[in-house]
Amino acid sequence: MKKRYLAFGLAAALGAVSLTTAQSGRTTVTFWYALGGSIGEQIEGLVKTYNASQEKITIKAEYTGNYDDTLNKLRAGLQAGKGFPNVVQVYDVGTRFMVDSEAVIPLEDVAKKNGFDINKFVTQPRNYYTVDGKMYSLPFNSSNPLLYFNSKALAESNVEQRPLYTLVQLEDTIKRLTIKDASGKTTRYGITWNADSWFVEQFGYNSGYAYCNNENGRKTRATETTFNNPAAIAFLDMMGRLAKDGYAAPVGRDGTASLNTFVNGQAAMYVSSTANLFGATRAVGGKFPIRTSFYPFLKERNGVAVGGASLWMLKGFPQIEQDGAWDFIKWMVEPSTQARWHLGTGYFPVIQGVTDRLDVKQGQVKNNNFVTAIRQLQTSKSNSTSAGCLMGQFTEIRTYVVSAWEEVLKGKPAKQALEEAKVKSDAALTRYNATVAK
């Protein structure tokens, strides 16, 4: 008898959660997003506000794991022909695949139909997500990499913070910020910089080098990677030297370990996306003020590409859901939404007219690091290099570049490591291109 009650209770408990409460007249639109932690909380908050702001649409937001996981799950759903959402957040490097999948509705077409002017977007994010002359997705969270400083450490080591760093200047600064004890053991690292392909990509762009051929895959489909360029080689060789001589913290590829190292004062500098600004500031608390500078470059600054992600709308749903999905996407890029998003995370606004808002200006006075990312974006040259590389199988290729970075940390010359990675990457790219050839 007891058992039966228990079973009944379980069934009821499960039913209560899985049954969507039937709200009369509301259309449910599923939205998969890929950001966890404090940033994920912001997204949840936005969705809640949106759902409360109108009576027609209910956004069912699901956190589907990080960017890689989310794209993987989307692919699985598309392959099965079911179990995919109306709206999905896909990272920058998934763009080529999303277009090739033929499973999405180009949002430029939808925007035109609904009288939404896509010229309102900030140039760089708009360039990034324009593929074959059309905006397929709308940028939502755009970011670029920044150098973070522990200003207490700067003062202690009597080092001036510069607004711009060439690679040589950066290496010198890192060394001067490192503290070693009498036995030569590092007690505070100059920098913590986790092995992430994005940093290699951005360093190349910022130094004027494309990541893949055919003008970063913007003119025609990319057929070959070009990340074995002088900038990337110099950059990775520096990372190898810094690791070997105890100037850089041994955090491997772990971004959160890197953040921890910085937050705990074990490293004077930290490199991360502007998106971590809010989280890092909160994690540091009152321990020390954070300062930020532009991302470094080899000799001459070109400009960084936008990172982050965009929102895509998938085919195969009834019109009423498509309309709901569009309404939500449109709301997500509205200046008022973007202002709140910007201040809650550090992602820069993707649409014009946000930076002039009073709340944004006030927020930026409170934490003027928010301005660094925007200024970095505004002062970046706008060309195919800073538009960022567009190619298929980017996720796989990134793993080869990360492995190359790790090989360099082990002592391999960067040129050799990158060339080996290029062979694997080009094979992957060729394979991918063959699968989408018409």
Place this chain on the structure above:
Amino acid sequence: MNKTLARVFFYVGISVFAALLVLPLLTLFSVSFRADADVYNPSFFPPHPTIEPYQIALEKYPLLRFLLNSFVISSLVTAGVLLISSCTGYALARISSRVTNTVFALIVGLLLVPGEVTFLPLYIMVNRLGWVDSYFALTLPFIASPIGIFLLRQFFKSLPQELFDAARLDGAGHFRMLWHIAIPLAMPALGALAALTFLGTWNMYLWPLVVTNAESLRTAQIALRFISSDEAVRYNIVGAAAVIILLPTLIAFLIAQRAFVRGIAMGSLKG
């Protein structure tokens, strides 16, 4: 005198060994009771013990829901395995024919198929059926367990024939014999199989990782991965969540250690 000394040495030795074995778990407990400020303090005990990480973990993540998912899935699989193994095992043991003998040989063959290797084609199949993100995908593929069928077949085979002959004379069919004779006698074996299956299902990682997206279906194991990447800066919260997720199996193990031990010994060795 000498004997006492030897005894002291024995206890000291065995205690050190045991302590070293549980040390990594103690780390987890230690960090889970720390305030944010003490997380990176390498002391053995939390300097200012607090249960705040537990409160935050429970508040931020539907941990109980994840545990409930794991519990429901493990229970369903266990119940299914017991039922299917009993029926199939009984038929293979008590009904002797060329068919059952062949089938039994085939099942022994399936024992050799390592489950981890079929996850990819199984996934492709489940995905085609549209079962991704469903309790079906998490339970159905596992309720016909070659090892369970094998164990129960061996057990039923070892029961004396006279018991069944007597029942036969009373006019009992196989269903009644299975229910009234075989199963009651097999209770200890079933208990052990249940413990083994439950634990095995509870600990599944690769499969739930690939077949679930929705938070509402997430199992405790997979949830840990999400929490650990979300909260990496606040390891006390990750630790608290891990402890909460550890507790059910820990408690079950402490209560039913005997069944677990027997299940593992039986399931792995008697093959």
Place this chain on the structure above:
Amino acid sequence: MERSLRTNTTNRQNLRIRKDWLEMMVLLSPGLLLLFVFVVLPTVEAFALSFQREGLLGRNRVFVGLENYIEIFKSKENLQSAWQSLYFAIIVAPLEIVLAFAAALLIARPFPGVAVYRTLFFLTTAVPTGVAAIAWSWFLNPQTGWANWLLERFGLPAKTWLQDSSTALPTLAVITAWAGVGFASILLTAGLQQIPEDLYEAARIDGANGWQQFCSITIPLISPTLFLVTLLVFLRSLTAFGQIHLLTQGGPADSSMVWIYRIYQDAFFNFRQTYAAAQSVLLFLFLLLLALLQFRLVGRKVHYE
């Protein structure tokens, strides 16, 4: 009269046989159906897929013969992964067995307080992989983990365990061995307890000391079990996944990209399902070989008894 009785019995027998047959089908078919659908079919499908190539999102599958297999055998990375899996298992198995055997020897015979120690030694059985991984990642944290703290107390240099490509795989192996100690010590304790107590008594009467008893009774009698458990642990560690997924994701520099992880990576990350299926088939055949070996040895053991 006699004849009609006999016909009656035959009829009744026929009826019973038919009823037996029916009941057997009812009892057998659900299990067999499930086994067919969820074990046999996927295995067959894995083979079928491994001879194909596919386009984006699994579209346009074409038969390509042995192409996938040829590519696997040509690729350095795949061979490296196979080797890493072996290397991993070669560390895990002896380490886990030594730890578990030591534990089993200590707790096989009762003494005051044995229950507590049994619980402690068997405890890792109750620790899910994920929890074990989380606990160890904190234990091994390069900056504040107790592992490095202990090393430094003994004047040894701190290590970055999981972040260093030369230590990551051995470290994962230690974690895996640790997590399996409970399992293996349960099996070995059971094995030790099956050795009849009177053998030891007889040896004691003959004046054998503890070490002699260990060498002449325990070792010979436990060695079949020991061997079997070693093989079992070896097989299990060849498919270890959760801890790698949580702690290193195959890195750094592919140093922990073991076979099963590469399959996962190729199937769910690089989207080469048919290529991954071919790798699955190879891993399957390899494990099958080991399992057959185990099976034969078990058979022999039973035979000896």
